[in-house]
Amino acid sequence: MTGSNGDARALTSTPLLTFECGSLDKQGWRVKAFAGKKLDDGDLQEARSWGERVGVPNYDELIELLRRSPLQTREQKNEVRRWASRYAVRMQESAGLDAVYDGEQQRTEMYAWAVAHSNGFEWRGSVRAFDNKYYSKAAVTGPISLKEPYHNDEFVFIRDVARAELHVPVTGAYTIADWSFDERYFQDHDMSHAHAERKAKRHAARRRFILDVAAQMIRPNVEALIELGARWIQIDEPGGSTEPDELDLFAESFNLTVSGLDAVFSTHLCFSDYNLFFPGIEAMTGCRQFAVGFANYDSRELGTSEEARPGYRVIRKFRDLSYKPSLGLGVLDIHTNFIEPPELVRDRILYAVEVFGDPSRIQVTPDCGLRTRSWDVAYRKLQNMVEGTRMAKRDLGL
Amino acid sequence: MAFRVAAYQHGIYPRSEDVVAATRGLERGRVTPEEVAEAYGADREDFVSHQQRAGLDYFSDGLLRWQDLFRPLVEASQGLEARTLIRWFDNNSFFRAPGPAAEISMYVPLPPEYEDGAGLPGPRVATLPSPYLFSRVAQADGDPNALMMELTREILQPVARALADQGYAVVHLQEPWLTYFGIDQADWDDFEKALADIRNAVDGRAALILHTYYGDAAPHIERMWRLPVDAVGIDFVETDLGTLGSHWEVGLLAGCLDGRSSPIESVDGTVAFALRVAETVQPSSLFLSSNSDLELLPRDIARQKVLRLGEVSARVKEALA
Numbered sequence: 001m002t003g004s005n006g007d008a009r010a011l012t013s014t015p016l017l018t019f020e021c022g023s024l025d026k027q028g029w030r031v032k033a034f035a036g037k038k039l040d041d042g043d044l045q046e047a048r049s050w051g052e053r054v055g056v057p058n059y060d061e062l063i064e065l066l067r068r069s070p071l072q073t074r075e076q077k078n079e080v081r082r083w084a085s086r087y088a089v090r091m092q093e094s095a096g097l098d099a100v101y102d103g104e105q106q107r108t109e110m111y112a113w114a115v116a117h118s119n120g121f122e123w124r125g126s127v128r129a130f131d132n133k134y135y136s137k138a139a140v141t142g143p144i145s146l147k148e149p150y151h152n153d154e155f156v157f158i159r160d161v162a163r164a165e166l167h168v169p170v171t172g173a174y175t176i177a178d179w180s181f182d183e184r185y186f187q188d189h190d191m192s193h194a195h196a197e198r199k200a201k202r203h204a205a206r207r208r209f210i211l212d213v214a215a216q217m218i219r220p221n222v223e224a225l226i227e228l229g230a231r232w233i234q235i236d237e238p239g240g241s242t243e244p245d246e247l248d249l250f251a252e253s254f255n256l257t258v259s260g261l262d263a264v265f266s267t268h269l270c271f272s273d274y275n276l277f278f279p280g281i282e283a284m285t286g287c288r289q290f291a292v293g294f295a296n297y298d299s300r301e302l303g304t305s306e307e308a309r310p311g312y313r314v315i316r317k318f319r320d321l322s323y324k325p326s327l328g329l330g331v332l333d334i335h336t337n338f339i340e341p342p343e344l345v346r347d348r349i350l351y352a353v354e355v356f357g358d359p360s361r362i363q364v365t366p367d368c369g370l371r372t373r374s375w376d377v378a379y380r381k382l383q384n385m386v387e388g389t390r391m392a393k394r395d396l397g398l
Numbered sequence: 399m400a401f402r403v404a405a406y407q408h409g410i411y412p413r414s415e416d417v418v419a420a421t422r423g424l425e426r427g428r429v430t431p432e433e434v435a436e437a438y439g440a441d442r443e444d445f446v447s448h449q450q451r452a453g454l455d456y457f458s459d460g461l462l463r464w465q466d467l468f469r470p471l472v473e474a475s476q477g478l479e480a481r482t483l484i485r486w487f488d489n490n491s492f493f494r495a496p497g498p499a500a501e502i503s504m505y506v507p508l509p510p511e512y513e514d515g516a517g518l519p520g521p522r523v524a525t526l527p528s529p530y531l532f533s534r535v536a537q538a539d540g541d542p543n544a545l546m547m548e549l550t551r552e553i554l555q556p557v558a559r560a561l562a563d564q565g566y567a568v569v570h571l572q573e574p575w576l577t578y579f580g581i582d583q584a585d586w587d588d589f590e591k592a593l594a595d596i597r598n599a600v601d602g603r604a605a606l607i608l609h610t611y612y613g614d615a616a617p618h619i620e621r622m623w624r625l626p627v628d629a630v631g632i633d634f635v636e637t638d639l640g641t642l643g644s645h646w647e648v649g650l651l652a653g654c655l656d657g658r659s660s661p662i663e664s665v666d667g668t669v670a671f672a673l674r675v676a677e678t679v680q681p682s683s684l685f686l687s688s689n690s691d692l693e694l695l696p697r698d699i700a701r702q703k704v705l706r707l708g709e710v711s712a713r714v715k716e717a718l719a
Contacts, residue, residue, distance in 0.1 A: 028426075124660055125415065125696025130483055130492035131465045132421035137696060139660050179490050181660035190667035191654055192674065195638035243488045271485060271492065296482055335483055 008231035008264040011165055012289040012326050015359035015398050016349060016389050017098045019167055021234065021268050021291045021328060022369020023110065024091070024103025024378060029066055030084040034077045039069040047087075050375060054094035056087055081106045082157055089162050095379055096386035099165040099232070103369065106154040110171045110236060111179050112136050117150035118217050119143065124181060133372070139181035140209060144216045149224030156228060167232040168225055172267065173214035173253040174246075175239035177206075185209040207249055214253040219261075226263050233258075234266045234291065238368070241272035247280025258286045266291060266328065270368040274314045282321060290318055291328025293367025295348065296335060302347050309351045319356050326360070327352065330367035331388070332381045337373065339380045345388025350395060359396055364389045401649075401676075402683045403718055404455035405711035406523045408570040408609065409657075409691025410467065411460030412700045414441050438462055442514055448701055452708030456523040456568050459514040466493035467527050467572060468535065470509035471553055477502035478553075481537050487578050487612045489658070489694055497537040498545065502552045507560040521567035525691075528573035528608060529554055529592035530581065543588040550592040558606075559599040568605045570631075571596070574690070577613030577633065586621055594626040607631060607651055611690045616641035623648055629681070633689040634671070635659075642679055650681035653689030654710070655703050660695065662702045669713040676718060686711050 011017060027050070029043040044066055051059025062083045071077055084105035092100040107113035112135070115121045121138040128134050155168060186205035188198050222233055235257060240250050258265045266289035269277065274292060281287070298311025306313065318327050331348045332340055345364075353359045364385060370378035413421070420437040423429030445460040464470055466486075472478045472494075480494035515522055527535075532554070533546035558569050571593075575581075581589065597606050608622075609631030615622065619642055622630050629649030632642065635656050652675045655663055676684055686707060692700035 125698055126413075126418045127491075127694055127696055128413065128418075129490060130494075132425055134418050134422070135490075183661055189656070189659070189661050189663050191634055191663070191671040192667050195640070239490055242485070242490060271483060273485075 009288065011099060011167070011232055012264055012266060012363065013360045014098070014363065015396075016393055017363040018386055018389050019097055019099035019328070019363065019365050020092050020101070020103065020370070020382065021330075021365045022104070022169060022236070023107075023371040024088050024105065024369065025371050025373065025375060026084065026105060027087070027375060030080060030105065033066055033069055033071050033080040036070050036072065036077070039066050050087060050091070054087070054090045054379075056090045059083075059087075085154065085158055086161050089158060089164075091375065091379060092382065093162070093164050095382035097164060097382065099167045100162055101166060101169060102154065102158050103371070104169065106157075109135065110169070111176065113150060114171045114176055114217070114221075115180070117147050119145045119147055120184070121180065122183075135179070137179060137181065139183040140177075140185070141183045144212045146217055146220050149221050151221060152224055152228060155225055155230055159229065165232070166230070167234050167266070168230045169234045169236050169268070170218065170222060170225070172235040172237040172240070173218045173257055174210055174250045175237050176213045176217065177210040177253075178239035178242050182206070182209055206246070210249050210253050211256060214256040218257045222257060222261060222263075226261055230263060232264045232266070234268055236268045238268070238270050240267070240269050241274070241276050244276040244280075247277060248283070251280055251283040254284050255286060264288050266326075268328070268368070269293070270330070271296065275317070278317045285323045287323075287325055289326040289328050289363065291330070291363075291365050292318070293330035293334070295330050295333040295340070295367050298333075298348065300338070300340075300344060302343055304347050304351045304354065309348065312348065312351055312355075315352055315355055319361070324361065326363055327356070328363050328365045331364055332366035332370070332385055334366055334368045334370050334372060337377050339377065340384055340388070342384045342388035342391055345385050346391040346395065349389060349392040353392070353396060359398060401681065401718075403676075403686065403711065403715045404683070405686040405707050406454050406456035406568065406570075407449060407458055407460075407692065407704050407707065408523060408687055409461065409525050409572060410464055410693040411445055411458070411462060411691070412693055412695055412697040413462060414444070414697050417441050417462070438514075446518060448704055450519065452705050453712055454704070454708055455711070456521050457518045458523050458525070459518055461511070461525060463511050463514060467525075468493060468496045468532065470511040471527070471557065472496045474505050474509035475502055475553060476500065476505060484535070487574055491694060493535070495535055495537045496532070498548075502548055504553060504556055508557060508564075512561070512564075515564075515566070520565065522565070523568040523570055524561045524566045525570045525572060526554060526557060528571040528576075529596070530585070530589045531573050531575040534575045534579070543585060546588060546592050550595050554592075554596050555599040558596045558604075559601075562600040562603040566604050568607060569596070569600055571606065571608045571627075572691070573608055573610045573631075574612040576618060577610040577615050577636070579613075581618065590625060597626050605629065605649075607649075607685065609651055609653070609687075611653055612636065614638075614641075619643060629683060629685055631685070631687070634675075635689045639671075639675060639678055644678055644680050646679050646681040648681065649683035649685065650675065650679050651685035651687055653687055655688040655707055657688040657690035657692050657703070658694050660699050662699070662706055665706065665709050665713065668706070668710045669717070672710060672714045673717055676714070684714075686714065
């Protein structure tokens with residue numbers, strides 16, 4: 001993104017701008033090659049067919065590199081990661097999105113990548129998120145600081161290869177803290193001590209932990225991105241509503257991360273009872289857009305009436321926030337292979353525009369990253385999202 | 399004070415890194431179902447021997463193959479389907495909400511996942527969702543209490559009966575909804591009736607324990623200690639012992655190890671606390687366990703908590719002997 005801060009602000013007020021808000025699956029060739037494994041013909045064919053399908057320039061060079069598998073050197077493996085970035089950017093651009101990133105192809109995972117590049121954490125093992133999906137969980141054990149800004153290399157690379165606008169996802173402080181064990185800030189684990197006192201200590205420790213992550217880890221990382229030219233940064237907070245009685249902490253950590261910095265900030269929330277965010281997020285006045293998943297809770301029936309769109313009823317509360325942020329309207333359910341028809345996307349958008357009364361406050365996105373879907377499903381979903389947006393624009397005369 | 403003390407580990411136990419890798423691999427077509435079954439089998443054996451090593455009094459299979467607390471029941475039922483992913487209370491963990499789609503009934507007396515319990519050493523403990531929780535997590539229109547009674551009649555009663563038939567000694571009902579979200583006064587009678595129906599199904603052959611967690615039990619305690627169960631479970635991370643009164647008519651399960659926190663509690667502090675629980679509440683029986691299932695911990699930490707539970711239990715038994 002090369003525009004000024006003012007240009008970025010325009011992005012989050014562009015009527016029905018389309019973007020992808022999270023991670024994409026890593027293709028087999030990316031995973032195996034980076035792990036130093038031997039690739040088979042199917043992997044090469046996957047790389048070749050997607051290179052052709054989404055128009056990745058010079059993808060033959062990747063095929064040549066992959067033919068040399070198992071890859072041995074760090075530089076070869078990093079080159080594979082960069083190719084994965086190119087593919088993901090082109091996949092989104094080819095689907096027709098207005099703003100893109102690389103589906104976090106260079107990161108291990110949104111939490112693990114951030115923790116691995118910071119001081120003060122130790123890994124503890126895998127914990128299940130749902131079904132057969134797990135995440136690696138760390139504990140904070142020492143003073144928190146940044147080892148190095150951990151999105152700089154990927155940002156510089158993507159900035160150079162992308163044709164569309166960029167919005168950079170950065171995992172937020174509340175989520176990092178909430179997904180970690182605390183072995184540093186709260187020490188009183190003896191239940192024989194007075195309950196009320198322990199509870200107060202636990203809350204105070206939690207606050208120190210979250211704000212330390214914001215100040216010592218996320219903010220310096222964001223500052224480094226801005227230094228390199230990032231102008232639209234999405235603070236990802238899938239953990240944001242985990243503990244409803246901590247929304248003040250969530251808002252405080254967001255503000256501490258972004259206040260006074262020269263960029264446009266949005267946030268991403270997903271898979272929660274969004275009613276819980278109110279009034280907590282009224283304090284997040286620096287947030288220009290909330291990208292929120294709704295399709296997961298919605299009907300698949302067509303229609304723009306209140307009854308037809310049960311998953312979107314809560315959007316009024318976002319509309320009524322005093323600082324008038326935009327809504328990144330989640331219109332694709334990322335948990336199913338159901339390919340939303342363009343007409344369904346259109347109706348979800350039209351309903352939201354009707355509620356907001358202002359299309360410039362609605363942008364269009366999947367509920368969350370499409371990492372749990374195959375590229376084929378993700379691509380077709382995104383294409384239909386773009387087509388549904390086009391249909392909505394036509395109906396609205398935009 | 400003279401009452402029985404027993405310890406067990408309820409609920410879903412975390413999977414090992416081998417099972418994590420195997421189930422991930424299965425989804426990506428890189429591992430066969432047989433290899434996954436083998437990995438589950440190894441985990442199950444390990445958990446059983448670990449409970450024995452810890453000296454626990456009842457044995458669980460760890461519900462290792464359960465995708466969430468409801469899924470085996472949903473999949474073994476006609477008329478129920480697993481729907482949207484919903485956050486599991488205030489955790490970074492999700493379950494698929496059960497959704498009634500037609501008249502509910504079980505295909506089989508017991509979901510196949512319970513086959514894992516067949517070879518367990520006795521006495522055995524089985525875990526089920528409490529009827530109030532089950533009805534409240536369901537995505538359904540209509541009267542939730544009517545659904546609670548239907549789920550009890552068609553699923554929980556027959557499954558509890560089958561578990562008692564198979565010789566399970568404890569049926570442990572998980573009930574975080576009550577203490578996390580609360581309950582309307584008007585709902586208590588139906589909840590009590592649902593519990594009584596389950597108790598009738600086990601018919602004295604198994605102890606029925608209702609375990610509340612993720613919230614403070616104090617606001618509900620006067621009703622809880624009159625429920626038709628053998629013991630009520632309390633989450634002592636959330637509940638102040640001083641609010642629980644004394645001379646309970648039912649037993650008490652003391653959730654005294656934190657199932658969501660990685661530091662391992664001290665033996666001395668936990669023993670002192672458990673003895674204070676016994677002295678303060680003077681329940682008819684005392685069960686010791688974690689405040690919630692250990693699923694949200696990595697397996698290595700969960701193993702240490704289970705060992706700690708055994709150590710605490712041995713010391714408490716000795717002190718109260």
